[in-house]
Amino acid sequence: MTTTPASTRAPAAAPDTAADPAPAGPAAAGRLPLADRAEVRAWTGAFVRTEARRLALTFGLFAAALVAGLIGPRLLGHLVESIKNGTTAGRVDVLALTFVAILVAHALLARAARTQATLLGERVLARTREGFVRRVLGLPLSEVEAVGTGDLLSRATNDADRLNESIRQAVPRIALAAVTLVFTFAAILLTSPLLALGLLAGVPFAALSTWWYRPRATRAYERLLAQEADVLAVTHESTRGAATVEALGLGPRQAGRHGAAVDRVVRTRQRTTWLQTIWFPSLDLATMVPMALTLLIGGLAYQRGEVGLAELTAVVLYVQALGEPLNDLLTWTDELQIGNAALRRILGVERLPKEEPRPPAVLDGHALRLEGVGFGYGPGREVLTGIDLSIAPGEKLVVVGASGAGKSTLGKLLAGVHHATRGTVSIGGADVARLPVDQLRREVVLVTQEQHVFSGTLRDNLTLAAREAGADGAAEGAAAPSGPADARLWEALDTVLLADWARSLPDGLDGEIGPGAAPVSPSHAQQLALARLLLSDPHALVLDEATALLDSTASRRVERSLAALIAGRTVISIVHRLDSVHDADRIAVMEAGRIVELGSHTELLAAGGAYAALWRSWSGAGTAPHGEGASPAAP
Ligand SMILES: Nc1ncnc2c1ncn2[C@@H]1O[C@H](COP(=O)(O)OP(=O)(O)OP(=O)(O)O)[C@@H](O)[C@H]1O
Numbered sequence: 001m002t003t004t005p006a007s008t009r010a011p012a013a014a015p016d017t018a019a020d021p022a023p024a025g026p027a028a029a030g031r032l033p034l035a036d037r038a039e040v041r042a043w044t045g046a047f048v049r050t051e052a053r054r055l056a057l058t059f060g061l062f063a064a065a066l067v068a069g070l071i072g073p074r075l076l077g078h079l080v081e082s083i084k085n086g087t088t089a090g091r092v093d094v095l096a097l098t099f100v101a102i103l104v105a106h107a108l109l110a111r112a113a114r115t116q117a118t119l120l121g122e123r124v125l126a127r128t129r130e131g132f133v134r135r136v137l138g139l140p141l142s143e144v145e146a147v148g149t150g151d152l153l154s155r156a157t158n159d160a161d162r163l164n165e166s167i168r169q170a171v172p173r174i175a176l177a178a179v180t181l182v183f184t185f186a187a188i189l190l191t192s193p194l195l196a197l198g199l200l201a202g203v204p205f206a207a208l209s210t211w212w213y214r215p216r217a218t219r220a221y222e223r224l225l226a227q228e229a230d231v232l233a234v235t236h237e238s239t240r241g242a243a244t245v246e247a248l249g250l251g252p253r254q255a256g257r258h259g260a261a262v263d264r265v266v267r268t269r270q271r272t273t274w275l276q277t278i279w280f281p282s283l284d285l286a287t288m289v290p291m292a293l294t295l296l297i298g299g300l301a302y303q304r305g306e307v308g309l310a311e312l313t314a315v316v317l318y319v320q321a322l323g324e325p326l327n328d329l330l331t332w333t334d335e336l337q338i339g340n341a342a343l344r345r346i347l348g349v350e351r352l353p354k355e356e357p358r359p360p361a362v363l364d365g366h367a368l369r370l371e372g373v374g375f376g377y378g379p380g381r382e383v384l385t386g387i388d389l390s391i392a393p394g395e396k397l398v399v400v401g402a403s404g405a406g407k408s409t410l411g412k413l414l415a416g417v418h419h420a421t422r423g424t425v426s427i428g429g430a431d432v433a434r435l436p437v438d439q440l441r442r443e444v445v446l447v448t449q450e451q452h453v454f455s456g457t458l459r460d461n462l463t464l465a466a467r468e469a470g471a472d473g474a475a476e477g478a479a480a481p482s483g484p485a486d487a488r489l490w491e492a493l494d495t496v497l498l499a500d501w502a503r504s505l506p507d508g509l510d511g512e513i514g515p516g517a518a519p520v521s522p523s524h525a526q527q528l529a530l531a532r533l534l535l536s537d538p539h540a541l542v543l544d545e546a547t548a549l550l551d552s553t554a555s556r557r558v559e560r561s562l563a564a565l566i567a568g569r570t571v572i573s574i575v576h577r578l579d580s581v582h583d584a585d586r587i588a589v590m591e592a593g594r595i596v597e598l599g600s601h602t603e604l605l606a607a608g609g610a611y612a613a614l615w616r617s618w619s620g621a622g623t624a625p626h627g628e629g630a631s632p633a634a635p
Contacts, residue, residue: 031151031226032147032151033349035344035346040340040344047124051120054116054123055120058116061116062110062176064113067183068102069106072102073313073314073321076099076313078310079096079099080310081309081310082095114172117171121164121168121172128163132155132160132349136152136349139355143353153232153236154225154228155229159225160342160346162339162342163339163342163346165335165339166335166339166340170335170339171336173332174328177324177326177332178329180325181325184321195307195311197297198293198297201289202287202291205282205285205289206287209282213278218341220268221337221340222344222345224265224269224272225338226345227265228265238254287322287326291319295319299312361428361430361434366393366540367427367429368389368390368425369390369427370387370414370420372386372422373425375409382593383409383593386594387594389598391540396571396583398573398574398584398586398587399411399574399587400575400576400578400581405593406592406593407590412446413432414444416432417446427444428443441538442536442538443539444570445542446542448544449544451525451529453513453520457510458510458513459509459510461513461528462528463489489509490509492534495531495564496527496528496531496561496565498527498531530562533565534564534565541566543562543571578614581601586598589609597609597610
């Protein structure tokens, strides 16, 4: 009797065990937490309080529609009995017209109720989505890095859609079905208490099978959503890192991981379908048997003269009318379970630590300083140990070392992306961990190989960071299409050698770029990022192999753009190629999480240590000791 909603339909399947092992997909290691039942209840309570008036209106309309719907059978019963007992054509006309009027009223009220329910659902969904995105944007960057984007993306898209479906469809349908059932049962009770008794026979069966089904289905749906997040994570990882996947020949490996993740989803789908193949038929039995019983009792009672034809007709129609709401109630309750699992995932981000508002600090200059710094990505293993380093304003420092030595981690600590687990990293005497993000970004910015082009105009892409950093000239530029601010934007584009490209866009600064609009090559994306930096004007830059993924022509173009950007700023360059390191003021050599040598090119060569060996190997071979890529050490 049940029609399963699209999202729960799946091929019939053999039973799977409830103890399906936790998915070992890419997101499994750093998965976001789930909200518990109390948090879901609190969210629901807040929703009911905030939307009390709309909820009351919606349920009021549903109730009015139902009452109108229930009057119909009563009228029809009267009509049948009147005709049987003999009545005037005039009375039949009046009854028939009233019947039609009631049907129309019922249809209009039901439509209004559904519209209200949909509006309510959309409002809640919009608020939940906004809250989610705001919360995620407010997460410390290290948290986002730790969990990976797959799980986050899946919660913001897949799970939000599931919740949307639940609120928009399941909640009103369940409410409508529940109210219909209560009213219909009350109508049967009022019409004939004897006939109503038969219906109660189904309650124990329904309660028992639901008691068996619910916890199993809840677990399975939670597992399903987490496994779907794993599929998304592998897909996202493969598309974002397409260049690396291709360069390292990781295609078959990624395809294998994707296949394994999809297999886990299919297995869990089979499990949920198997659970449904037990629950639905047992509920069918629990509803059909009492209905048949009621009709049997009705027939016998009519024969014995205990109920009249009007009551019997009305009860037959009422019992028939129970079928659809019962069907809806069961089917959409199952859908609601998925919505509940999705809500637990969406609300789970609330459990992550919040970025507390920090008051701006008064800085004493712009020197960067690391004192006794240690850092580990997880407990038990430090990847940086005992780092003491002072970088004077305007200094050009190059960081070199073998792969895995900790260079990028050091860069992230300097830029305040991660915070030291031991010791302190400070700028102008203020701990970077305590600086508000906008102040921190005016001091130091990390530039990596990956640069994002936002969907929007070239102007938006340029002024974003400037606005965030409070650079008023650029912010004005965002509002006004021309004027001095535009001159600043063009100047920045010119400095990073992008002005010709920008002029080639049909609408110049107002041209749409990014996905779906004018394509932006990786080197242009990198130059655009540099222009953004020029406009936001930080005191220090940490360049982590900013040109490593570009081909040699693009790399040279970006390096020329970089040269203009780094003039007059403190620059920490993390490099693999040593071709321009000798221009740096100092070079830091890292090994196994420590700075083992620090000094100028000449000093370190004279010392004859690790750097001298690296340099000999570099200048002898004329190629990078490992990997490709370069970042200029000095202008
Ligand atoms: N997000 C992370 N989670 C856990 N460990 C990490 C993470 N990032 C880096 N590591 C580990 O920290 C250590 C230092 O890595 P880091 O990337 O800082 O080295 P690196 O010198 O920059 O290497 P490369 O030159 O290859 O980029 C390595 O052992 C690495 O595996």
